[in-house]
Amino acid sequence: MSSATDIPPNQKARAMSRSLILGGMLAGIMLILALVSFVWTPFDHAVMNIPDKMQPPNAVHWLGTDHFGRDILSMVMVGARTSLAVACLSVGIGMSLGVPLGLAAAAMRGSWLDEMIMRGNDLVFAFPSLVIAILITAVFGPSAANAIIAIGIFNIPVFARVARGGSLSLWAREFILAARVAGKSRARISVEHILPNISNLLIVQGTIQFSLGILAEASLSYIGLGAQPPTPSWGRMLAEAQTMVSLAPHLAIVPGLAIILTVVGLNLLGDGLRDRFDPRLLEGRA
């Protein structure tokens, strides 16, 4: 099929790889920062040096110091760990529960199970997520673990929906019919044929949820319900910098930029992957 608005595949490939590379680079840098922080940070991120507080970036403290005189670069590095871990684990929760539910719903399309899963999904979607996340963390005590659970719960229906949507079209495909003719059970077909073929969709959705998770963690931390001190997190650094923006702008700019760059990176990565995995390209004919 050709149409007046199509860009030829090779041109498209170049455009997408640009966002793939840029996104991969940004997200990669943050990941490396987080990993390096396990073995090395310029200073101990927890050591306070109150007389040296709120120093602007300088030769000793490359990104300056915070209101307790801690080294901001070190905190951002360790904070990357927290933010990425919260986002990553909450995506993990969403995927590990949502994907099986979505697969089951698609496999049993039209049955009561499908109906129940989908209604359950709608119900979770109907809850105001931020309010419930606040409620959960307020009830069970603010902590990174509870933030992960609160964010993770709202990832479940997202992945269930993506998995179900992606699977439904596959169930109508002839290779699934062929597997059914061979006598394979629905569960087995889901694992063997459906799951690998929706993995692209899931990866793309995963990067998007990942970036949303980072923003959600920042929001929860902003109202004090995310990671608890002394564990640094970008969101909490921002929250603590709030009142000091006009005194020492770098306190808010550094973690703010860290969040923005990571999220932009992840989104670009997601976009790039989506283009790369374009189902139309995957099917083998345009």
Add this chain to the structure above:
Amino acid sequence: KETVTYATSLEPPHLDPTAGAAQAIDAVVHFNIFEGLTRFTPDGAVVPLLAKSWEISEDGLTYTFTLQEGVTFHDGSAMDAADVKFSLDRARAEDSTNAQKALFTAISDVEVTDPQTVVVTLMEPNGSLLFNLAWGDAVIVAEESVEMLKTNPIGTGPYRFNEWIQGDRVELVRNPTYWGEVPPLSAATIKFISDPTAAFAAMMAEDIDAFDNFPAPENVAQFEADPRFQVLVGSTEGETILSINNAQSPFDNPKVREAIAHAIDRHAIIDGAMFGYGTPIGTHFAPHNPAYLDLTGQSDHDPDKARALLAEANLPDGFSTTLHLPPPSYARRGGEIIAAQLAEVGITAEIINVEWAQWLETVFKGKTYGLTIVSHTEPMDIGIYARPGYYFQYDNPDLQGLMNRLNATTDPEKRTEMLQMAQQTIADDYVNGYLFQLAKIGIAKAGLNGTWVNAPTAAIEIGALSWAD
């Protein structure tokens, strides 16, 4: 300009000061809408208000109050001795929901002798009755309007309640039939801004004329540098302390508590958490009080000594405990610094941030905590150390005896002496870590006169305000 917009951090849950936690309600209504028999002056002295004068019997058991004349409630009804009796009886009744019921336990009887005279009889002499009656919890209300006070407060004060936009502000208008001197400003808005950033922005954008107790000390320097504003730094009644659960091991060992006291660097905390605002204290007493003893030297910052003391207590490698932190920034920021300081001597304090409701439940009521930071804002509250059931769980019969004797003493000099003995005792026992007296950071537009510098009580007295022009 005839009006003022005054901001404060906390919104009151309702507007009846006789039926709820004092602070936020008092800030709005005390001295503005409601008045008591006595009142605090801005420097903390107790002076007559609705009671024009009083006589105390020789044995200190009978107080005869003579009331002001011509006082009416905002609904037009007259305030007389019957209202006083009603108010006091209601506060001390069996089913009373008064948050400070303890203020009235000494009273055995209230009698009306004539419309202008009330006689209060005590069970035993109580030197602080006049002081207690100045609290917001002891204001005079009328029986007819008492049901409605929470949403439509009716008192005798210089301002009448106009409107309450919940979540935003309370509006007050001048009471034209006020019995005393009519205040200069015709109306006032009290706004509630809890977020420190929002507070800063609102002040800077001149959306508000004054902030009662500014929640972000880090911004004060900017206000000071700006000619549009005046900064009034004073003191509150808040002793900010690192409370220790005295009944819990290893804190039941005085050596451990002493070690904690020496591990703490007050100046770093005042600097780091409060940006320099706050007076160091070495015991549970307000430094502006004449009876104050400076005992800070007894618990100076000395990590080596702290480590040595821990070793003496058979804890050479330190131990782990919890540090519960309620929302205000003195606790959250101070807690982080203290945790770091304790870590230096080997004590691992796990920070647990809690909401007030949770703090009350787990720390205050449940007493399942190791350490916590809180500012005790009730004035003259050293008596809490005589309550073994109080959340520090400090049980010292000597101090309890001392406090009982203090209550029965009316002679000011003797009282001072006894108060100092009490201060010394708790400092010697290292009951808690004593950090600093919470500063009151008032910010106001240049030209606004009459704001309180200190805060003997939480009230924002609109009647005292005026604009210079």
Add this chain to the structure above:
Amino acid sequence: MSLLDISGLSLSIGALPILRDVTLSIAAGEILAVTGESGSGKSMTALAVMRLLPQVAKTRGAIYLEETELCALSEDDMCRRRGRDIGMVFQEPMTALNPVMTIGAQVMETIQIHTDMTRAEAEVEAARVLTRVGLPPDRFALDRYPHELSGGQRQRVVIAMAIALRPKLLIADEPTTALDVTTQAQILDLLRDLVRETGMGLMIITHDLAVVAGLADRIVVMRNGEVVERGPTMSVLTHQRHPYTRMLFQASRHRVTLPAARQARSPLLEVRHAVRDYPTARPHLFAKHGRFRAVNDVSFTLHRGERLGLVGESGCGKSTLTRAILGLEGLQGGELLLNGQPLSQKRSPAERQAMQVVFQDPFGSFNPRHRVERLITEPFHSAADAPTGRNREDMVAQVLSDVGLRPEDAQKYPHQFSGGQRQRIAIARALITRPELILFDEAVSALDVSVRARILDLIADLCRAYGLTYLFISHDLSVVREICDRVLVMQNGEIVEDGPVAQVFAAPQHSYTRRLLAAAPVLPDMTAEDDTAGAPA
């Protein structure tokens, strides 16, 4: 001077040349057919005339419409010509119309863009045009939406849109490929009549030589972006000067030599009074579901060694019946017997292995992530005695060479094969368990004529080697005729005719069968040396 003159048109996208030096012309009132295999550049040529090519496409050469050089026009000028001077009809009637606009509005739009008629006038005009294409407003109100029409009716709306302003040139890109034979015949008639009436030039693109033969005045044959042969229809059909054209013709008229059936007369599969209902939406909340009967009381017997065909137009229930036989969907009535034993909904592994299937879509029939070896051994899934190790490898190698592939291909992925090769893999998968019965559901419909011919030969070869029994489902009568002994004709879920191929094609009994046969375009016999072929009188 002809109406349209394309001279030396070359087109490339990136470094990839798509068209090379294409030259052709159409006179007013003439029908030119452009034909050739898929991907040969037919559509690109048409789009080049419309100047609707992808933006990245680079063209050289000249396109004249009467006196105007189209390539030199500005985009605005070109917009004024499209729809007024040149109309275009696309292949897919299902998607060529805007689903959220009424058909009247869509036809009126063409009129209103190019003229200053008022709404009311345009509406009258649109009604007139729609009447002309066979959609009179009294039966097909202008405010109908596309989804309320059938495929053929939608194609008429598309044509109405294209001819509303009586363009000088009409380009129709595969206008009937998506339609069934009877509808196709009607649309082709309509186009022919329009050309005759208005004297416009028609460029019709099609890969179906039979359509070409009955319609076009002249033919252009394309291959790999080049014109390989051109000329008046009759002359091209008779002479077939270019080898490619000859190959194309031979493929279209390919005769399969099917070995004689080894009729054992023992019933292999019996279908008795099969009924399949689909639930439809409830008419109201407390009512029961409505139902749509897709297969209605179908009975037939398939004997061992027999090759049975099943024809009928789209939507008549062919695939539904296949799915029921395969046990993928249950029946609401009737029963199925295999070797005299009733087949339950839950099939035993032996019953599953006895029946295999080849589907239509060579691209969708395989999990793109599995290797060929894994794909074709999938039918062994439930077998207790599935071969393993060496045995299995031998078996895969054997079946691959049976279908004309190499044993090494077992390690490749499906995307590394062409459409025809993939269909061979699909057949290999169906053969590997040595099933008693194979179902072919439109197994060659998606293939090019030449590829199709080779697959049909393969099936015939396999019949020779293994004596297959199959049910061959197709909407294409000519295919069924080649590859089956007996044929069933299905209409609206019912079998309306059943008989030996020769008999049904020569003397159809049922009126529907007759209609089907009459509508199917046929390639006239032009070559002297082939004397067996020819349309039935």
Add this chain to the structure above:
Amino acid sequence: MLHYLAKRILSLCLSLAIASMVIFAVIEVAPGDPASFMLGTGAQEDTVAALREELGLNQSKLSRYFSWVTGMVTGDFGTSYTYRTPVAKMVGDRLWVSLPLALYALILSTLIALPAGIFAASRRGKLGDMSVMGATQVGMAVPNFWFAMLLVLVFAINLRWFAAGGFIGWDKGLWAGLHALTLPAIALALPQAAILARVMRSALLDVLNEDFMRSARAKGLSQGQAIRRHGVRNALIPVLTIIGLQFSFLLAGAIIIEQVFYLPGLGRLVFQAISARDLIVVESVVMLLVFAVIMVNFLVDLTYALVDPRLRRTP
């Protein structure tokens, strides 16, 4: 259609019932006692007990659940523990801030996003597309409270065009009210606009690949005309879905923005109520929000039928 409606309403009621149970259960396990919170540190045990009795906190959980639910059904949302005013009235007051704010933000984001999305789609791959898409990337990545902070710094503190926060009320006039809500609405609208613009663009691009767009071009419409007449309406379904989701998010999710601008809205009411353990307010407001989300989605479903005649068919 009627049948469809009835079915939707049935499942709607069921969802609400389950939601009410979930909300009640979660809130009941929350540690913290509203009575002791209200009385503070000075209170004595018997005072707290008296207050608990007065608030009805001593009844069994089950009977409290049922009296809550039956109250909700009859429109009685109970009385706030801490404020002592009917929850319905509190919610009513707050709604006058939250609802206009959500609508304002939604309108802003739609007004920005749809043209931006259309613009980007029609310039696909060109500079215009890339700059719009780059902007949306940043828009989606900026934490909205951070952006809000920036807005206050620039427009309230430095330029002093707007108040830094608070809400003066609608009785001061429509214009004054809108003026007060402008900064918060912008802060809320920006990330939403970024998402919406992307959805609009990709939906349009999908439509652009449809055959009927080619038909439209073949009629003689220019690319721009074709997008406007045929593309936009067909792209509207995914866009509507997102707008529906966004509206519910804006209604409930503005907590943080309400905090930054100290607006007396629903979000902040819930937040305060959670920290004060004013259980009845939390329960009722969350329930209302859930109800609102379900209703909005329901309405969005109905509007699909307006946009797409294929969904209008009555069975």
